[in-house]
Amino acid sequence: MVQATFDVRLLDSTYSVTPKKGVEGSKDREDVNVRLYGKTRENQSITIICPDFKPYFHIFWPTDALRKKLEEHEDVLSIKEVKKEYKGSIEDFLEVRVRAPWLVPKFRTEFELQHKTLVVKNIPEEILEQVRADPEFTVTGDARLARLTPTDRVYSQKLIRTYNLFQYMDKEEIEKFELKSVFFAADIVFTNRFIYDYDLDTCVRVTGELVDDPGEYTTEIVLKAEKFEQCPIFTPKLKIMSFDIESSIKYGNIYCICFTVYNEVDGTKEDRQFVSKFGVRGDNMSPAEEAERNEDERRLLADFVAEVRKLDPDVITGYNINNFDLQMLYDRSNALNPPPEGRKATAGEYMNFGRDSLGMSRRENRTTGFVTWDIKGRLLQDAWLSVKKELRPKREGLGYVSQQLFGDTKDNINSTRIDEEWTNRRDEVVKYCLKDAELALRILMHPRINTLNKLMDVAIPSRLPVKEVSGGQNRMIESLMIRMVDRENVIVPMASGETNDYEGGFVYDTKPGLWEWVIGLDFSSMYPSQIIKHNICFTTLVKNKAEAAHESPIGACFVSKEKRYGITPRMVEGLLNSRKEAKALMKKARQDGDMDAADYYNRLQNAIKILANATYGYFGAKFCRWPYSRYIAPSITSWARDEIRTVVASLESRGFTVIAGDTDSVFFTSKNHRDLDSCKMLGFQVQAEFSAGNMHLELEKVMERFFAHAKKRYFGKIIWPEETLLVRGYEPRRTDSFDLQSETMTQVFQIVLEGRPDEAVRFSKDIIDKTLKGKVDLSKLIISKSVNDFSSYDNPDSLVHVNVAKRLQEMGYEFTPGMKTPFVITNGSAQPIRAEPVIEGLEFTARPDYRYYAERLAMGLARITEAFGCDERTLMQGNSQRTLDLFGEEKPAPVAAPLVQKEVVKKVKTMSTLDMFM
């Protein structure tokens, strides 16, 4: 019985249900233990077994019958009457505590109220009158037969109780309501409920009893927790494993698994290789050989699992492991290990390389089919997804990205012919496999990607285990919100899934053209600031205008901060204040020369900003718990539109030219400010003028040249505060684009920003002309796409690349599903489009459809040249035209700006993810 105390950074949480001893037959016969996994301040891995904690939820004021039923229910441990605030009034609720988390959904299925309209017969006229007078109800019919429809199911229940309405209802109608109630807080992930109730942070000081025998756990320390306290935040060093698998697509077997484990503590790396003893499988193997090979592969997988458990990494990564490697481990282990007799095998159970004894688990999005994985106690981070998010590279392949980031690349193995390579160069394939694992690790750890540090940082203000913040971002908001709401005795509703489209940010109708000396300003934290400025919250929303201090442009009313300071503005203000603090600490650290600390505070302030901004998004999302989607998010955007419009109008009234603007930013230029110093001075002047209270308009950049084409499409040369290139909305397309297209686009950007639009037009026309005449390199016209199994397409014949793969097959080449297939378009006007495959070592004899390529080039380039009076058609006409007169005296846009500024408001759709606000 050794007591110990540790400071722990939490990484993940799970729970277990185990029988209690000596209480058989009692209702409370099990321990429900949350298990927290993390890393101590001394960088040791730890499993924390938390004290018994039972799930609970709230239901609205039930009937006596339902209350009795619950009291006697064999899975209900206790019920308790509680008073909580709901939609501005204090109401009666019942807190129901049940035996185990998995029972909560069962209670919901059985007892959740599904109806709200009450059908009543022969109701006394005076009751009906009172219901008619209630703004929450719509009444149809008359006293003989009336339908009473409330805005909300809670009010049906309340009405029944207030007027004892069952006496006026049919048996059938009573059944819909009698043993039912509205549920609250019954969809909070159980381990999160524990974290909120114990008010844990991402770091926690835990005291308890050391467990000698780690049993199923793989961590260095296993502790039975008795006490939790606060502790200073820290970021421990992690152990990161990156792995890769080589396998035969044709036969489905695994050839080898390699991994490298990097320990941040001392910078060491350990490599492991698990290699099959056998060569390529044949088509007609004897059952004996089959069995022998399967046994070998089972050994390989078991060795892999044992070694991961032994080395106990905190993070598992690799390249495209979500879609490939993890799926492979899962499928293969299931296939090789048939269910034990008399028991159904749990999928993934043999791949139990998590920090408990359970296997890997698979989660599939029902609508998109996107698969993600979970391994208990360890973070799972696909380096490919990190690359997509942070870099948005043109190509996303491991080799290309490694080359871009650090000039290294994959070994020279042809992975599309892995069976052949395995036969001829087995050792090199194993080396290649390990190299891939190393590259993925280096990518994940690269300063420009740095996903792990970012996750660790966001977890701090979110007050959650790190794994929680790598998934749905709504948990970050709820972590803060639910704790505040609980503390103030406000009921926590369940997400209704209700959707509501509303108007989003203000988008100024861009004045296209090439501009010089452009000043860019934006409001910092526009949406959070609006929440604070107008005290916007579900706790401050009122129907009565007379009570309100703030009425939003869409007509929602909120009381003053003095009357009731809303939970949401308080939360957001807290975030913005701690961001200020972090920024101050960053500055101080920088002055003290502590660059590591400065870097940390910089990441922290950024993480807090993300959280503050996501708060608005939460109220517009369909998974928002507070059912005010028609008021809160639309009010925030409407006030924001007013704010930025005021700035635009004021600038224009003084004769400045506003060129572009979006949500919280504005770009403008002045005839009288034609150098950096005067632009800066004007920018700061405007900044001071529009910064008041908690609204801050900031001078963000001065651009020497700025090209605007349309809403959200522009590029420019920033010269202050730093010289950089700004490109928005012109990101080159991906693999279905051809090299000639992206190369030409980049060159045109450069020419335009050199101030030579005439030359940009000439250059564009020239390239298009050459393309039309077929004077371009064939290799620059190749389009490459991967082709999956033909049967996976609904309509394979309509897809060019699928037809190309079929042609390849007809020509006698081997086709493997998933293979990347290069081709050149030979007839772009046919339906479906015709193309010929490009085969290595074989001369391409077909004639490319040069017109098709020229048209696609023109389509892209015209987006830029249009501003100089040269549209797509003119581009196609070639260079025999007159020279264009492009620059005016003050060098504003050569194309006349529209006289009437059309204001375009984009509709925002209800979000399913908060990503776009981050």
Place this chain on the structure above:
DNA sequence: GGAGAACGGGG
């Protein structure tokens, strides 16, 4: 113009 399919990436 909106809904839904396909891609990407892995061997």
Place this chain on the structure above:
DNA sequence: GTGTACGTTCTCC
């Protein structure tokens, strides 16, 4: 696991 969770581009109506 007290869940429902890829981002973007293209095709088709």
